[in-house]
Amino acid sequence: MLLVFFVSFSEIELYAQRPEVRDANISAMVTEVSSNNLEQLVKKLVSFQTRHTLSDTLSKTTGIGAARTWIKSEFEKYSSASGGRLQVSYDTFTQPADGRRILSPVTLKNVIAILPGTDPNDKRIIMVSGHYDSRVTDVMNVKDFAPGANDDASGTAAVMEMCRIMSKQKFSATLIFVAMVGEEQGLYGATNLAKRAKEEGWNVHLLLNNDIVGNSYGMETDIKDNKSVRVFSEGVSPVETPAQAAARQSAGTDNDGKARQAARYIKEVAERYVDQLEVKLIYRRDRFLRGGDHTPFSQQGFAAVRITEMNEDFNRQHQDVRTENGFKFGDLPEYIDYNYLQKVTRMNLSVMSNLGLSAQEPENVIVQTSGLTNKTALKWDAPKGKKPVGYYVLMRETTSPFWERKFFVKETSATLAYSKDNFYFGVQSVDEDGHESLVITPKPGR
Numbered sequence: 001m002l003l004v005f006f007v008s009f010s011e012i013e014l015y016a017q018r019p020e021v022r023d024a025n026i027s028a029m030v031t032e033v034s035s036n037n038l039e040q041l042v043k044k045l046v047s048f049q050t051r052h053t054l055s056d057t058l059s060k061t062t063g064i065g066a067a068r069t070w071i072k073s074e075f076e077k078y079s080s081a082s083g084g085r086l087q088v089s090y091d092t093f094t095q096p097a098d099g100r101r102i103l104s105p106v107t108l109k110n111v112i113a114i115l116p117g118t119d120p121n122d123k124r125i126i127m128v129s130g131h132y133d134s135r136v137t138d139v140m141n142v143k144d145f146a147p148g149a150n151d152d153a154s155g156t157a158a159v160m161e162m163c164r165i166m167s168k169q170k171f172s173a174t175l176i177f178v179a180m181v182g183e184e185q186g187l188y189g190a191t192n193l194a195k196r197a198k199e200e201g202w203n204v205h206l207l208l209n210n211d212i213v214g215n216s217y218g219m220e221t222d223i224k225d226n227k228s229v230r231v232f233s234e235g236v237s238p239v240e241t242p243a244q245a246a247a248r249q250s251a252g253t254d255n256d257g258k259a260r261q262a263a264r265y266i267k268e269v270a271e272r273y274v275d276q277l278e279v280k281l282i283y284r285r286d287r288f289l290r291g292g293d294h295t296p297f298s299q300q301g302f303a304a305v306r307i308t309e310m311n312e313d314f315n316r317q318h319q320d321v322r323t324e325n326g327f328k329f330g331d332l333p334e335y336i337d338y339n340y341l342q343k344v345t346r347m348n349l350s351v352m353s354n355l356g357l358s359a360q361e362p363e364n365v366i367v368q369t370s371g372l373t374n375k376t377a378l379k380w381d382a383p384k385g386k387k388p389v390g391y392y393v394l395m396r397e398t399t400s401p402f403w404e405r406k407f408f409v410k411e412t413s414a415t416l417a418y419s420k421d422n423f424y425f426g427v428q429s430v431d432e433d434g435h436e437s438l439v440i441t442p443k444p445g446r
């Protein structure tokens with residue numbers, strides 16, 4: 001639990017401790033997430049028999065073509081309910097052969113729904129994704145039943161249920177809901193979309209990638225845990241320049257990259273809005289030696305994290321559906337914990353809403369280095385667009401994974417009687433309803 005202090009003027013005064021406040025509008029959306037809807041979405045995705053990226057595109061009832069047509073038509077229903085504000089399209093591209101998992105060039109389609117932001121001065125884009133393709137044991141098997149209920153109909157269903165609820169509301173930032181293709185063949189849908197985002201100058205502030213989010217049972221360990229979820233984040237951007245690396249090493253901010261700051265934000269906001277949910281921050285890019293659709297976005301310089309269930313069941317993932325010695329293998333919908341999937345969807349929704357409604361983050365945040373001092377002086381500029389009511393200056397011990405103290409200031413500067421040698425700091429905007437921006441790591445300056 002973070003302790004919150006109010007600060008006035010540029011020196012610190014202890015004012016009061018602030019209770020956790022939920023925005024009633026966000027709480028109403030969180031409540032609207034339905035485990036029954038999620039179950040129907042997962043079962044419908046499974047009904048296409050296989051959603052293998054290279055499977056049939058002509059049938060109306062089976063294969064990846066039927067699956068993407070249905071996902072798009074669902075997004076279009078939500079668009080009608082939103083008065084047409086939600087913009088639905090295919091992100092279509094030709095994937096060349098890779099000599100490995102794509103044997104000849106193929107046309108692939110991500111399915112995208114864009115909810116434009118209401119503030120023209122707010123250029124932020126917040127994305128949520130799951131991948132709709134599936135596979136069995138042989139990654140080139142395009143024919144056999146590949147239900148992919150958990151991997152990753154669960155993430156796709158989460159994205160669709162969020163889109164249904166959130167597209168009826170208005171957000172300052174632009175929200176993008178994506179069902180990715182080609183994940184199992186080599187992250188191709190995400191790679192294409194991340195490149196497009198970079199080329200078209202999308203200001204992606206955060207990608208929440210949901211992959212394998214519906215199972216609450218750990219194979220072998222026999223752990224049943226419906227209240228923990230993992231968020232994977234990398235500390236250092238894979239595209240930092242030598243100059244940025246030198247600045248990071250000098251300031252010791254290895255643990256304060258964009259994705260990691262976002263992960264701390266996700267934990268704080270999600271635990272505020274979702275009861276009986278503990279967000280476990282895993283400080284690495286992904287599970288050991290494995291990958292996902294967030295990484296192509298990191299590789300284009302965007303903040304991107306992976307959300308995955310706490311305990312995995314490998315008798316379900318990437319398995320031919322079969323029975324051996326009386327044991328049923330396969331990624332089937334009866335093994336999904338829909339109340340758990342509901343919590344994970346609520347977590348995503350609360351984070352995306354809080355960020356989408358917030359003022360933008362402070363600009364040019366610097367920690368002043370003009371003289372040697374045992375205090376820490378920070379200053380910044382107000383964001384463009386909606387004005388925040390103030391800012392939180394966040395502080396933690398160098399050994400702490402999480403922010404430990406939070407100081408509220410109305411001005412665009414703060415001097416704390418704590419040394420920058422011994423603590424890490426961050427600054428975020430907060431509006432009158434308590435929505436916080438992402439946290440900015442200060443750069444040294446004068």
Ligand SMILES: [Zn+2]
Nearest residue numbers: 151152211212
């Ligand atoms: Zn997956």
